[in-house]
Amino acid sequence: MSEKIDKIDVRDVIQVDSELIENISTLIENQAKESLMNIFANLHPADIAEIINNLNIEKASFAFELLDNETAGEVLIELDENLREKLLKRIDAETISDIVEELDTDDATDIVSELPEELADAVLEKLDREESEDVKKLLEYPEDSAGGIMNSDFVYVYEDNTIKGAIKEIRKHAEEFEHIYHIYVLNHSDQLVGIVYLKSLLTNPLRQKITSVMEEDLIYVNPNTDQEEVAALMDKYDLVAIPVVDSNKVMLGRITIDDVVDVINEEASEDIQKIVGLSEEQESSDSVFRISRIRLPWLIIGLVLEVLNALILSNYEASLTQILVATFFMPIVMAVGGSSGTQSAIVMVRSLGSKEIWLKEVAKKLGKELFVSLINGIVLSSILFSLVFLFFSQETVTISFTLILCLSLQIIILFSTMMGAAIPIVLKKMGLDPAIATGPFVTSSNDIIGLLIYLSLVTWFML
Amino acid sequence: MSEKIDKIDVRDVIQVDSELIENISTLIENQAKESLMNIFANLHPADIAEIINNLNIEKASFAFELLDNETAGEVLIELDENLREKLLKRIDAETISDIVEELDTDDATDIVSELPEELADAVLEKLDREESEDVKKLLEYPEDSAGGIMNSDFVYVYEDNTIKGAIKEIRKHAEEFEHIYHIYVLNHSDQLVGIVYLKSLLTNPLRQKITSVMEEDLIYVNPNTDQEEVAALMDKYDLVAIPVVDSNKVMLGRITIDDVVDVINEEASEDIQKIVGLSEEQESSDSVFRISRIRLPWLIIGLVLEVLNALILSNYEASLTQILVATFFMPIVMAVGGSSGTQSAIVMVRSLGSKEIWLKEVAKKLGKELFVSLINGIVLSSILFSLVFLFFSQETVTISFTLILCLSLQIIILFSTMMGAAIPIVLKKMGLDPAIATGPFVTSSNDIIGLLIYLSLVTWFML
Numbered sequence: 001m002s003e004k005i006d007k008i009d010v011r012d013v014i015q016v017d018s019e020l021i022e023n024i025s026t027l028i029e030n031q032a033k034e035s036l037m038n039i040f041a042n043l044h045p046a047d048i049a050e051i052i053n054n055l056n057i058e059k060a061s062f063a064f065e066l067l068d069n070e071t072a073g074e075v076l077i078e079l080d081e082n083l084r085e086k087l088l089k090r091i092d093a094e095t096i097s098d099i100v101e102e103l104d105t106d107d108a109t110d111i112v113s114e115l116p117e118e119l120a121d122a123v124l125e126k127l128d129r130e131e132s133e134d135v136k137k138l139l140e141y142p143e144d145s146a147g148g149i150m151n152s153d154f155v156y157v158y159e160d161n162t163i164k165g166a167i168k169e170i171r172k173h174a175e176e177f178e179h180i181y182h183i184y185v186l187n188h189s190d191q192l193v194g195i196v197y198l199k200s201l202l203t204n205p206l207r208q209k210i211t212s213v214m215e216e217d218l219i220y221v222n223p224n225t226d227q228e229e230v231a232a233l234m235d236k237y238d239l240v241a242i243p244v245v246d247s248n249k250v251m252l253g254r255i256t257i258d259d260v261v262d263v264i265n266e267e268a269s270e271d272i273q274k275i276v277g278l279s280e281e282q283e284s285s286d287s288v289f290r291i292s293r294i295r296l297p298w299l300i301i302g303l304v305l306e307v308l309n310a311l312i313l314s315n316y317e318a319s320l321t322q323i324l325v326a327t328f329f330m331p332i333v334m335a336v337g338g339s340s341g342t343q344s345a346i347v348m349v350r351s352l353g354s355k356e357i358w359l360k361e362v363a364k365k366l367g368k369e370l371f372v373s374l375i376n377g378i379v380l381s382s383i384l385f386s387l388v389f390l391f392f393s394q395e396t397v398t399i400s401f402t403l404i405l406c407l408s409l410q411i412i413i414l415f416s417t418m419m420g421a422a423i424p425i426v427l428k429k430m431g432l433d434p435a436i437a438t439g440p441f442v443t444s445s446n447d448i449i450g451l452l453i454y455l456s457l458v459t460w461f462m463l
Numbered sequence: 464m465s466e467k468i469d470k471i472d473v474r475d476v477i478q479v480d481s482e483l484i485e486n487i488s489t490l491i492e493n494q495a496k497e498s499l500m501n502i503f504a505n506l507h508p509a510d511i512a513e514i515i516n517n518l519n520i521e522k523a524s525f526a527f528e529l530l531d532n533e534t535a536g537e538v539l540i541e542l543d544e545n546l547r548e549k550l551l552k553r554i555d556a557e558t559i560s561d562i563v564e565e566l567d568t569d570d571a572t573d574i575v576s577e578l579p580e581e582l583a584d585a586v587l588e589k590l591d592r593e594e595s596e597d598v599k600k601l602l603e604y605p606e607d608s609a610g611g612i613m614n615s616d617f618v619y620v621y622e623d624n625t626i627k628g629a630i631k632e633i634r635k636h637a638e639e640f641e642h643i644y645h646i647y648v649l650n651h652s653d654q655l656v657g658i659v660y661l662k663s664l665l666t667n668p669l670r671q672k673i674t675s676v677m678e679e680d681l682i683y684v685n686p687n688t689d690q691e692e693v694a695a696l697m698d699k700y701d702l703v704a705i706p707v708v709d710s711n712k713v714m715l716g717r718i719t720i721d722d723v724v725d726v727i728n729e730e731a732s733e734d735i736q737k738i739v740g741l742s743e744e745q746e747s748s749d750s751v752f753r754i755s756r757i758r759l760p761w762l763i764i765g766l767v768l769e770v771l772n773a774l775i776l777s778n779y780e781a782s783l784t785q786i787l788v789a790t791f792f793m794p795i796v797m798a799v800g801g802s803s804g805t806q807s808a809i810v811m812v813r814s815l816g817s818k819e820i821w822l823k824e825v826a827k828k829l830g831k832e833l834f835v836s837l838i839n840g841i842v843l844s845s846i847l848f849s850l851v852f853l854f855f856s857q858e859t860v861t862i863s864f865t866l867i868l869c870l871s872l873q874i875i876i877l878f879s880t881m882m883g884a885a886i887p888i889v890l891k892k893m894g895l896d897p898a899i900a901t902g903p904f905v906t907s908s909n910d911i912i913g914l915l916i917y918l919s920l921v922t923w924f925m926l
Contacts, residue, residue: 018821198661238721258701268731306795313791327790328776332769358481371751
């Protein structure tokens, strides 16, 4: 008894922290293979991956080679993409194929798809024939489709089988699958007809026909279904696995919740990336140059647009010389207009999600945004009026100028809120990613239009 | 056979779209209870919830009352929070408690916690004693802790039991739990000692001791663990359920992956909310006034800070009159500086996550940001120089001014990138939410400091 509790404590105590990484790093320097293997044997592959992610490539490679093939596979899929790429370059095709063979088909496909073409071919050739064919089939699906994330191995029985037969089938595959949550029932054309939860196998007589305990209200996807939609379905219906079938309902594979959790994390990160203008996801192992490359494209586009803005402003030179005070308030109209637009854009992007949009709903949503922008405009203009009145002398900023400023703010908020809400819908209708609307391009364009509105009003009324 | 395929087709065909909602709305107007009940019987609770979310409160309430208690419970937890609140106001305590009784303890707790105190007490009183006590216990945990999202019902056996005994236990609770993925093994002090996967129950002899098939490498959390950390653990270790134990390892409950998927979605949304300055999550059923209230706080803070900015600018009035051209480029330094800062801030926020930070890592990360900002600064300044040289006459914008502009841009990018990366770390160390660093407060402050740097340099060199 006490031994068991001890074991739990040990599991709890070994946590990845800087000290453990430091120690492992020293052990690697001393080439202390035995000690390292002992430590790794007590760690979860996800923890080993976290440690290796924090080592330089030399040390990472030394540590990785100490792992048995099964652990190596599980560690490999958890590593940062860059490090994985570098590690795999140092390993021969034979070893890679031995490692890949231990993986589920979906993970195996992910690894193979990242290899240079020649190496990938060599690895595929060395895999056992069935696995190699499965992977080749999966490689054909787009990375972000149901086909791209599904596992083509699953436990199934034919519909004329019994519960006993189903249990036999599970026993046959017990080694192959780490976890089995349900088994699929197919007819003799391999079409999916039902799903059986393991619970039902345990709570019903062995001789009962499998069809009598299966769920027939099936929720499934096609291999071309977007991974985001798969995630939305599994979230909505609280599923731990979802079957993937072709257009004839022939069973092709299944997607499990752990892969979908990754998709959800990925999609959320992508939305965030777009808002702040990162061209790709940045990983902690990325080099300085890669990070620059990820961040620069949108910064450059923003810069170019703002130069355009400067050109426009230079055309107002005559006006600005006379009403220099107008320049003091340029940051306000830009900042508040920009924020209002981004707020309505992101709310729209998130509410659109992967759903279809209905015309009636669009009208309703836009109507709401119109009211919201009116209210916010009135509140913000009033605050602005009071603040300017309080903090600026009326010689510097006249009442009539302040009124025009507030009117501009009201119009700009109205305009940018409506654009923020409308652009994602238009993009979606055009089959483009609505999240672009939150990016620097639309934001900078809004800046320009906002300033134009402001300066036109000022020039018109004041000169 | 063909009948089964038909049934699948039907399941596939009934999808929630505007037409179905329209039809249901008409049926409600005609009080066609029978037809409605027929339609609802063929729909998943999550779909019924989606439909009801799109109805006004009168119709929603009519539809909701047609549901049996079990379906009503499942629909209730999927409804938008606002609508749920309004619906529950129209139902008496007796009915609410009948509905709540059908729910898992975690969901029951969520519902009860949203009720006005008096009604909550009345509902708790009418629940059966065990359920009522479970809910009361769960109500004591913070909403965003493991205790706040755990279910206190789970299937367990004592460690001296056999596989046969475990199967018996599952049969006993078969009705109570929709899905069972594993059962927990406790010692006689109710301490968790292992987890058994249903697969192991099916693939081993019935007389074998349960301890011989249980996993002892346990990963568990305490009721006070932050829900974000729970999600990170379940994601990292690919778990479908995680046990919650107290400090003596006494089993308290379990958290399932479907609840964690909600947490992940929630946390990603929260990060996004903070970037764009929404004070709360906005739901599609929110009223115009609520939406305004959600969006205004950060807009107001931004506005006030930018007024401060205008005040600072007005102090440079003398300089600006002489070098009006400086104002044309204010939007550039603001926009590019702001974007650089937000990029490094969000990358830092996402990489910090729920992990502990190690000093050595901090130094490494900041060092990287320094290099990145130098490279990006050089690239962007060069582009800016070329663009200004190409598009502006040298009478308007002199070479020496352009050089100062580019120098300012370089310094501002350096400054805002470093601030963007450093502020999240400081906030985290102070126990605050690092994501604030991406919010309008920090962004506006960066605007101000950026403009100050720019105008100081211009004044210093040009006048």
